[in-house]
Amino acid sequence: MLQFDEYKVKLNNLKPALDELAQALDLEAARRELEMLESESASEGFWDNLEKSQKATRRMNTLRSKLDSQRRRESHWDDLMTICEMGNEEEDDSLLPELEEGYAKLESEMEDARLSTLLTGEYDNSNAILTIHAGAGGTEAQDWAQMLLRMYTRWAERHGYECKVADVTEGDEAGIKSATIMIEGENAYGHLRSEHGVHRLVRVSPFDANARRQTSFAALEVMPEIEDDVEVDIRPEDIEMQVYRSSGAGGQHINKTSSAVRLIHKPTGVVVACQTERSQFQNKETCMKMLRSKLVQLKMEAHAEKISDIKGVQLKIEWGSQIRSYVFMPYQMVKDNRTGFETSNVSGVMDGDLDGFINAYLKAGATGNWATK
Secondary structure: OHHHHHHHHHHHHHHHHHHHHHHHOOHHHHHHHHHHHHHHHOOOOHHHOHHHHHHHHHHHHHHHHHHHHHHHHHHHHHHHHHHHHHHHHHOOHHHHHHHHHHHHHHHHHHHHHHHHOOOOOOOOOOOEEEEEEEOOOOHHHHHHHHHHHHHHHHHHHHOOOEEEEEEEEEOOOOOEEEEEEEEEOOOHHHHHHHHOEEEEEEEEOOOOOOOOEEEEEEEEEEEEOOOOOOOOOOOHHHEEEEEEOOOOOOHHHOOOOOOEEEEEEOOOOEEEEEOOOOOHHHHHHHHHHHHHHHHHHHHHHOOHHHHHHHHOOOOOOOOOOOOEEEEOOOOOEEEEOOOOOEEOOHHHHHOOOOHHHHHHHHHHHHHOOOOOO
């Protein structure tokens, strides 16, 4: 039948791209690294060093996922070709919907995998640390900051990443003044570095009895989590540690002990805080991770040639220099000022559907095709 023959041609045309994708992902190197790590994990004494063994286990899981994903795509291609042959032999039109849906899914999966090959920055494969700050505007801006916190949490859930809230400062009446979350998973920072900057909201204020339109701002800072083997000079005498009682939900443990930790790096003025772990020791350990990441970021920003790698296209974090606008009223539109990508599906975006924006940023970075203002 003609439709099955057409899809057979499409699949044959797609096969070289599927093979090229395996090369672009450097799967042979991934196989060799996985074999080496599996051999090390079977050696005596490997599990004695818990931190090292956990890191190796996470890396093995990442490599297996990378290899399995390509195997699934190749198996999917074989299955679709089989459907074409069966449809032709049996002249069975009922197989067409499955073929059409399967082909579209394979194309989408291949495009996602191709985009992952653009994540070539030094820290792109790292976990991400996100800090949200409400802008000027009181309750309105604090509510917007909380909406962004939910949006990125939902994005992480959609992609199977683990999301941990490290610190939250509640708003005076509603929302939050600031929050820090850690998103853990392969390429988390590589995807989320596109979100660094000022985010602008236009809507009818739910806090205004006269239902007037309001503009609010919130700033998002995105940093890679830096591994302990990266050399960072942090002297104990340069750190001021403050402890305080945790706030918010958390059961009986919350508010009864001073387990929350705030670290101040005196030479730079950098402040990090964590209150969500069970003990003061754990909160301090998390704070040290955040401090290391922030200091590495500052060090890299001091070198102009590294700025594009750590944060992408730079915009000053000040009101009026937003990277993206979210308009709820008088029309519905979310538009990225750097790439020109836009969508009218505001509710989807606020529920974590950010892939269109992230992918457009990666493509623009690869081609240099940034939107003009």
